[in-house]
Amino acid sequence: MSKKVLIPYFLAGSGHFAIAQAIEYYLRESGKDLEIRFLEPGEEFKDKRLNDFFKQAWKLILKMRKAPREILFGIDKAVPSLSSFINEQYLRTAIFKGMGFLAGYRPDLIISTHWGCTQLFNEARKKMEMDIPLFSVFTELAGGHKLINCGADLYFVMTDEALENLMRFDIPKEKIKRVNFIVRPQFECNKLSRKEARDRLNLPDSAFVLLFSMGGEGIGPAFQYINRFLQIFPEGKMLILTGRNEKLTNEIKKKYQDEGISVFPYRDDVEVLVAASDVLAGKCGGSFSTEAIKTRSPFIITQIGAPNERPNMKYIIKHNYGWYTSSPRKFARILEQIHSDRSCLESVKRNLDNVPEENGASEIASYIISIIL
Secondary structure (H helix, E strand, C coil): CCEEEEEECCCCCCHHHHHHHHHHHHHHHCCCCEEEEEECHHHHCCCHHHHHHHHHHHHHHHHCCHHHHHHHHHHHHHCHHHHHHHHHHHHHHHHHHHHHHHHHHCCCEEEECCHHHHHHHHHHHHHHCCCCCEEEECCCCCCCCHHHCCCCCEEEECCHHHHHHHHCCCCCHHHEEECCCCCCHHHCCCCCCHHHHHHHHCCCCCCCEEEEECCCCCCCCCHHHHHHHHHHCCCCEEEEEEECCHHHHHHHHHHCCCCCEEEEECCCCHHHHHHHCCEEEEECCHHHHHHHHHCCCCEEEEECCCHHHHHHHHHHHHCCCEEECCCHHHHHHHHHHHHHCCHHHHHHHHHHCCCCCCCHHHHHHHHHHHHHC
């Protein structure tokens, strides 16, 4: 009989599902007799409270100005018991739905890519008295918060910094396993060369190409950064990922017609855009930051979507994998530096050459198989 692996996630941004997809791919590639099931609890359980707390609230935080956003996260740090209480209230009804799901599906192992899903199924399995291994993936490069300690039997992290950070939240070291950087398999399987990617996108081989990401929700400033790019690289090409923000997609398309600007809403073949680009830029969410590192792409960070993404920025800067520019003016300075001397890109790429080849998702899949088979 097939062993069942449940992979729950929340569609808050794109990173949690991207890592879920990567793990699922390598589990299937193993050729083992496995039944793999994705689960987005907010949608499948039709639970408005889950959607409001874990998805809509995230979108609201991203739309906030910097000051109120910092205040909100400051309160969370100062009074962690408050966030725990709020979290428990929003999970209360979902736990019973999770119990019903476990009773019907009976997975042999759960690997969650969002701490909220981990906590939900930890509470559900305890109430059901079901002995199901429960693993959790920490999707950021570093940082964390009290709620990350969510009841998993094992936590996977991608960096030494993340391992140390999770230990500060009373997670025992023996419950934390370090793996390599995790990216979707598209970034590694049948990789396109720079020329092949540009041919597919009809981009000239000689042009300077910058890929600008605004995250899965497509939130943040755009127009000033576009204008600065066009001033410094008038013959260059700027590819802009606007995520699920249809309004912004249409506004950029309308304003910048035939000016070397190409806009792409949410899509599954981002690896083609990355392969075609000389530099990546934009928001430093966990998924895009990891993809920049794993593909050895210099990264100009222009936006910290929420304070929990700040450690991603610090990790990139600490390891000299890119730059942080907190304003369009500073962004322009880096572009001017690149325009005058491309050797600064080569310096960053030499640092990125030390990044391990193996995908952390492959390591996680192998570990899961060793547990259930």
